[in-house]
Amino acid sequence: MNFLNLGLGELLGLVGAISAGVVALYLLDRSKRRQVVATLRFWTAADVRTELKHRRRIQQPWSLLLQLISLALLLTAIAGPQFGIFDATGSDHVIVLDTSAWMASRSGQGILMDQAKANARAYLRSIPRRDRVMLVRADALATPATAFESSRSVLDSAIQQSQAGASALNLSQALEFAERAQKLQSQRAGEIVFIGAGRVTEEEAALSALPANLRVISTNSTLENVGLRKIGLRRSPTAPDTWDVFVAVRNYGVRPQSVDLGLQFSKSPAGTRRLTLQPGAEEQATFSYVAKSGGFLEARLNVRDAFPQDDRAVVELPAEASSRVVVYSDEPQLLRPLFLANPQVDAVFESPAKFDPAVKADVVVLDRFAPPIAPRAASIYIQPPASGSPIPVRSTKTGVRLDTWHPETTLGAGLRTRDVTLETAEVFSPAAGDIVVAETTEGPVIVAHGTEPKQVLIGFHPGRGSMKYELATPLLIANILRWMVPGAFRRWEFQAGTVGTVNVPVETNSKPEDIKVLDEANRALPFTVEDKNLRFFSGAPGTVRVQMGDREMVYSLTLPDVGEAVWRVPTTVHKGVPRAVLGDAAPRDLWPWLAILGGLGLLADWLLYGRSRAFRLRAAGAMAPQWKKMTQWRKAS
Amino acid sequence: MPEPLLDNRILERLERLTIQWQNSLPGLVGGHNTSRFAGGGQEFLDHRQFHHGDDLRAVNWRAFLRLDRLFLKMFQLEPRIPVRILVDVSKSMETGANSKFDYARKLAAALCYVGLVRLDSICLQPFSGKLHDAFIASGGRHRFQPAMNFLGGLQSSGQTNFLECSRQFCSKYPQRGLALVISDFLDDRDCEKPIQYLADFGHELILMQVWADEDREPPWEGELEIEDAETGQKVELAFDRDARAQYTAAFDAHAAHIRTLAERNSGRYVGMPTSAPIEQAIFGPLVKSGAVA
Numbered sequence: 001m002n003f004l005n006l007g008l009g010e011l012l013g014l015v016g017a018i019s020a021g022v023v024a025l026y027l028l029d030r031s032k033r034r035q036v037v038a039t040l041r042f043w044t045a046a047d048v049r050t051e052l053k054h055r056r057r058i059q060q061p062w063s064l065l066l067q068l069i070s071l072a073l074l075l076t077a078i079a080g081p082q083f084g085i086f087d088a089t090g091s092d093h094v095i096v097l098d099t100s101a102w103m104a105s106r107s108g109q110g111i112l113m114d115q116a117k118a119n120a121r122a123y124l125r126s127i128p129r130r131d132r133v134m135l136v137r138a139d140a141l142a143t144p145a146t147a148f149e150s151s152r153s154v155l156d157s158a159i160q161q162s163q164a165g166a167s168a169l170n171l172s173q174a175l176e177f178a179e180r181a182q183k184l185q186s187q188r189a190g191e192i193v194f195i196g197a198g199r200v201t202e203e204e205a206a207l208s209a210l211p212a213n214l215r216v217i218s219t220n221s222t223l224e225n226v227g228l229r230k231i232g233l234r235r236s237p238t239a240p241d242t243w244d245v246f247v248a249v250r251n252y253g254v255r256p257q258s259v260d261l262g263l264q265f266s267k268s269p270a271g272t273r274r275l276t277l278q279p280g281a282e283e284q285a286t287f288s289y290v291a292k293s294g295g296f297l298e299a300r301l302n303v304r305d306a307f308p309q310d311d312r313a314v315v316e317l318p319a320e321a322s323s324r325v326v327v328y329s330d331e332p333q334l335l336r337p338l339f340l341a342n343p344q345v346d347a348v349f350e351s352p353a354k355f356d357p358a359v360k361a362d363v364v365v366l367d368r369f370a371p372p373i374a375p376r377a378a379s380i381y382i383q384p385p386a387s388g389s390p391i392p393v394r395s396t397k398t399g400v401r402l403d404t405w406h407p408e409t410t411l412g413a414g415l416r417t418r419d420v421t422l423e424t425a426e427v428f429s430p431a432a433g434d435i436v437v438a439e440t441t442e443g444p445v446i447v448a449h450g451t452e453p454k455q456v457l458i459g460f461h462p463g464r465g466s467m468k469y470e471l472a473t474p475l476l477i478a479n480i481l482r483w484m485v486p487g488a489f490r491r492w493e494f495q496a497g498t499v500g501t502v503n504v505p506v507e508t509n510s511k512p513e514d515i516k517v518l519d520e521a522n523r524a525l526p527f528t529v530e531d532k533n534l535r536f537f538s539g540a541p542g543t544v545r546v547q548m549g550d551r552e553m554v555y556s557l558t559l560p561d562v563g564e565a566v567w568r569v570p571t572t573v574h575k576g577v578p579r580a581v582l583g584d585a586a587p588r589d590l591w592p593w594l595a596i597l598g599g600l601g602l603l604a605d606w607l608l609y610g611r612s613r614a615f616r617l618r619a620a621g622a623m624a625p626q627w628k629k630m631t632q633w634r635k636a637s
Numbered sequence: 638m639p640e641p642l643l644d645n646r647i648l649e650r651l652e653r654l655t656i657q658w659q660n661s662l663p664g665l666v667g668g669h670n671t672s673r674f675a676g677g678g679q680e681f682l683d684h685r686q687f688h689h690g691d692d693l694r695a696v697n698w699r700a701f702l703r704l705d706r707l708f709l710k711m712f713q714l715e716p717r718i719p720v721r722i723l724v725d726v727s728k729s730m731e732t733g734a735n736s737k738f739d740y741a742r743k744l745a746a747a748l749c750y751v752g753l754v755r756l757d758s759i760c761l762q763p764f765s766g767k768l769h770d771a772f773i774a775s776g777g778r779h780r781f782q783p784a785m786n787f788l789g790g791l792q793s794s795g796q797t798n799f800l801e802c803s804r805q806f807c808s809k810y811p812q813r814g815l816a817l818v819i820s821d822f823l824d825d826r827d828c829e830k831p832i833q834y835l836a837d838f839g840h841e842l843i844l845m846q847v848w849a850d851e852d853r854e855p856p857w858e859g860e861l862e863i864e865d866a867e868t869g870q871k872v873e874l875a876f877d878r879d880a881r882a883q884y885t886a887a888f889d890a891h892a893a894h895i896r897t898l899a900e901r902n903s904g905r906y907v908g909m910p911t912s913a914p915i916e917q918a919i920f921g922p923l924v925k926s927g928a929v930a
Contacts, residue, residue: 032860032873038729038737038852039823040865040872042887 006079015072022071026064063609070601077594090130091190092148094178095120097162098196098219099137101499101560104164105197105223105306112197113164115219119195119577120159123217124152126580131190134181135159138174138196140167140500140539140561148185166499166541168561171200172207179211191215191574199563208570215574224253226277226303227310228559231496233297233317236288241343243317245270245287247299251277252307252562260302263287265317266295280564294319299496309560313496316556323485326359328352329367334463335382338477339365345481362485368461378454378484383426383461391447391457394429397422400440402460405472411437411448411456411479415472422467426459437476446476448483456480486550493553498561504534504546504553516547642739642746642785647916652778654751654919654929658815659903660841662718680713718814720757721840722748723806724788725820727765727797728867733849735911740847741819742788743915748817749774749784751929760810761787764802765795768809796867797824803831813839817928822846822895825868832898842904843928844895849911853888855881 006014037043097120103113124133132148135158145158175192182189195217200207229248236242251257257277263270271287289297294317301311325347327335332349339347352366357373364375370388386393402420406412415438427443430436437446437456445459462473506515506529517525517536520543527536538544538557546553569575643651687696687707697708724745730738745761752759758775761784762768772787774780797820806816816835822828822844836842850856855876863872876884892908899906905926909918923929 032862033857034862034864035855035857036732036864036866037855038732038821038849038866039825040863040868040870041823041825042884042891043863043872043874 011075011079015075018071018075019068022067023064026067060609063605066601066605066608070598070605073594073598073601077591077598079591081590081594083588083590090128090132090150091188092132092134092182092186093127093190094134094136094182094192095123096136096138096142096174096178096192096194096196097145097159098139098169098194098198099162099165100139100169100196100199100563101164101166101309102169102197102199102307102562103219104309104560105225106308107220107223107306111164112219113162116195116197117159117162119217119219121156122577123193123195124155124159126578127190132186134178134185135162136174136178136181137162137165138169138171138194139165140170140537142170142174142177144177144181165539166560167539168498168500168563169196169198169200171198171204171567172209175211175214189213193217195219198567198569200565200567201563202565204563204567205565206568210570210573215576215578216569217577218569218575223306224255224257225305225307225310225562226251226253226257226259226301227305227307227562228299228301228313228496229282229310229498230559231297231299231313231315231494231556233315233494235492239290241290241292243289243291243297245289245297245299247285247287248282249275249277249285249301250282250564251279252564253305254279257303261285262300262302263289264298264300265289265291266293270297291317292319297494307560307562310562313559314556315494315496315554317494318492322346323362323481324348324360325363325365325481326350326361327365327367328355328369329365331367331463334461334468335365335367338463338474341474342478342481363481374453376453378452379456380480381455381457383424383459384457386426389426389428389457390449390455391431391434392429393459394427394443396424396426397440397442398424400425400427400442400445402438402440402445402467404439406435406437406439409435409437409448410483411435411446411476413479415475415479417470417472420466420470422460423465424460428457428459448480454484456484482550491551493551494556495553496556496559498559499538499541499557500561501535501537502544502555502557504536506532506534507548507551510548514549516545518545518547519543642743642788643750643915647747648750650916650920651747651750652754654924655755656720656748656752656757656815657927657930658718658841659905659927662716662813662815662839662841682711682713684708685711717756717758719760719810719812720748720752720815720817721760721762721806721810723802723816723818723820724761724763724791725765725797725818726763726769726791726793727795728793729797729821729823729865730847731793732866733851733911735849737821737847737849737852737911738791738793740909740911740915742791744819744845744847744909744918746785746788747915747919748929749788750778750781753778753781753784759784762806763791764806765793766798766801767795768802768805797828798826799824799828799831800826800834803834806835807838814841815843816840817843817845819845819847821848821852822891823852825865829894829898832895833902836902836904842899842902843926844899844904844906845923845928846892846895846906846908847911848888848892848908853910854885 098116103111103116105112107115129152130150132150133155134148135145135155137143137145145162146154149155178192182192191213192211193215197219227250229250232246233243236244245263247261249259249261256279259275259277261273261275263272270289273285275283275285277283296314296316298312298314303311322344323346325339325345327339327347327349328351329335329349330351336349339345352369355371357371357375359375359377361377364377364379366379366381366384368383370381370384374390381389400422402417402422405415407415422440425440425445427440427445428447430444430447433450435448435450436444437448439445447457449455460467462476467473512529515529515534517527519525525536525544527534534546536544541558544555544557546555684697687709691709695709697710700708722745724741726738730741749759749761753774756777758773761772761774772784774784832842858877859875861874861876863874896906905928907922907926907928909922
């Protein structure tokens with residue numbers, strides 16, 4: 001007999017402590033109580049025994065004994081005794097079940113996961129039933145599915161519920177976890193059993209620092225597979241309506257493969273390429289596709305292999321964003337080159353007489369006139385009349401030298417000029433909170449007002465005079481438009497990749513506090529920035545957006561992560577399912593019977609010796625003669 | 638300020654009562670109970686032969702004219718007899734959840750008020766091992782407050798000794814009268830002989846036994862260490878339901894014995910548990926017994 005929950009010493013200690021408490025309470029309950037009465041004549045006259053000097057302390061020994069026995073039975077039931085062959089040499093094993101993405105590969109009639117489950121069950125059958133087993137599911141993370149458990153039904157259920165995940169196997173972490181679990185929780189360490197294909201990263205392919213008690217039960221891992229590794233998309237820097245598409249394909253098999261890679265955009269063919277891949281080789285294909293509208297870009301490998309999950313990837317692309325700019329000018333030819341140079345700007349030129357304050361535009365440009373009602377959209381005032389300028393005009397100067405730019409501001413970033421003299425320039429008197437972008441010797445000539453709607457006032461005409469030929473002029477307009485409509489100038493990059501850890505290069509001027517990593521529900525994901533490299537982890541398929549200033553990267557992590565290599569198991573490691581132990585009968589649980597007996601004992605004590613008269617009379621009527629004698633003794637006492 | 642023993646509402650109800658006695662006791666004219674003794678009353682009682690020295694005003698002159706013999710008319714006497722209330726102030730009166738001592742004082746106060754209202758002369762006589770200082774109240778209800786003060790100032794002490802108290806009572810009060818004894822009658826010595834002694838001396842007895850519920854039916858069970866409140870004597874014993882039944886039977890036998898004793902001597906007995914309100918006890922068993930009406 002052995003105890004599952006308590007040791008024998010613990011059980012005896014507990015029984016002893018509770019018995020002592022019960023006896024103490026019993027004696028306390030039956031201790032003498034002092035009462036002051038008017039006379040003793042009736043006490044002595046009544047048939048009351050007063051020979052207490054030599055009376056026993058315990059008046060109802062059978063009641064006390066029954067209570068103690070009942071409590072001992074209940075405590076023993078709590079201890080979880082088992083009847084059967086008691087062998088103290090039971091071991092605690094850890095089954096590390098490979099649940100990486102590769103385990104969903106087709107093999108014969110089923111998938112590799114089915115083989116692994118069958119192997120796990122076979123291993124369970126082979127070990128003695130007294131041994132306890134912990135099941136750990138291993139993919140990118142090691143997750144315990146059970147504690148050290150002796151119940152085979154619980155373990156079978158946990159094995160049955162195991163499914164292939166989406167990430168690659170991190171074997172070293174899983175084995176380390178199993179080793180640590182055995183060290184901390186097991187009473188007698190048994191084996192660590194790895195069951196699975198062992199598809200790992202190339203770094204782990206030659207993993208040799210292994211636990212001494214490791215056993216490997218391998219499933220077939222040399223299957224032919226060609227799969228997509230990554231898809232990258234970005235707008236072409238030269239043609240903004242063109243997407244540059246990069247697709248990486250890898251051959252995981254042991255034979256060379258020729259596959260057709262097809263690209264579709266919104267169900268329309270966008271390009272095909274035939275790739276020939278050597279075993280273990282990875283190829284990249286590049287496509288260019290012109291698309292202003294949004295849609296789904298799908299990459300597909302036309303191949304039949306063991307792992308179809310990585311043969312297709314889809315990325316959702318947004319429509320090309322552009323900002324609408326309405327320019328009110330009597331001389332539109334002066335401003336046309338500045339606004340039409342940017343393909344992301346949709347500029348419309350109107351005469352000032354057609355000014356509408358509610359015009360539908362992202363930015364309104366007012367060339368040398370000030371409307372009575374300010375436009376609702378963000379606006380650029382060029383040489384506004386002093387009477388209608390939103391920021392007071394201090395003076396109008398001629399022949400002033402533009403000598404100071406403020407590159408520390410967003411609007412003045414990257415701007416500089418040399419020896420530029422403005423023929424005519426308005427000098428503004430900015431209020432507190434206004435942004436000064438450029439100054440002459442006479443004062444500020446470019447001032448911005450940051451509150452909505454945003455306003456920028458330029459005290460000179462950028463399309464006339466010497467500024468017409470300065471490189472700073474289009475850059476200034478671009479800075480102003482980016483400041484006013486940041487979404488239209490955001491740089492988008494899209495990548496379809498595998499779940500797991502994602503590394504993103506970080507630009508030098510990006511600050512970690514300006515970086516956001518958001519999942520599909522717009523919740524922030526934890527990330528680290530180290531050596532200009534942002535790293536985050538996504539354990540489940542989904543979309544993750546990384547925002548860094550005006551740059552936004554969208555990661556469509558829908559491709560399963562498949563290890564590049566197969567783990568080469570050292571020859572010293574035990575392999576296969578061990579021979580089953582015969583004649584290992586399962587011990588029988590005794591706790592239900594003990595609990596019933598204990599409960600019946602307490603019930604009997606209550607019936608026989610409890611305070612309820614009705615129950616006592618009923619019990620007394622049914623008593624055997626010797627029991628009657630006992631109750632008579634109690635009455636006499 | 639201590640709470641008064643009786644409130645005004647009870648006092649108002651008590652005004653309609655009168656202390657009654659059954660025996661013909663000699664006393665001065667002015668009482669309200671008839672007596673077999675002839676005297677200066679209003680009601681005609683009998684005729685007797687005239688003897689020298691008799692009051693000529695009582696001669697029946699009509700009978701003399703017709704029969705030529707002197708007959709004397711006798712009238713029924715309504716004597717004023719002494720009412721003495723003996724209050725047990727022994728230590729045993731303090732036992733029980735509801736104090737018998739307080740109950741006895743309230744009862745004595747009520748009877749005192751009833752007597753004063755009828756212009757009776759009331760003697761409040763506390764006792765335990767001996768007779769303590771008495772208080773005599775007479776002259777009407779306005780003399781009740783001193784009696785209340787006297788009763789309120791009583792302290793329980795001593796051990797009951799009915800025999801000694803009876804002896805002292807008989808020697809202290811030679812005039813026969815009504816003796817109302819308020820006590821638990823729980824003298825360890827037998828109290829029959831002393832009470833009989835009082836009756837034999839000619840006092841009319843009204844015995845009022847007061848008991849607490851614990852005195853009659855102790856609620857405790859198990860092992861007990863019992864201590865006598867008066868003697869300090871201790872007994873260790875085990876007590877259960879059967880023993881309690883025997884105890885109660887013994888107590889009831891004792892109460893019945895006292896009742897028999899009272900009735901045998903033409904007296905009256907009233908048993909009153911302290912759990913019953915004092916007003917209910919007076920207008921219930923006390924009135925029913927005929928002690929007051």
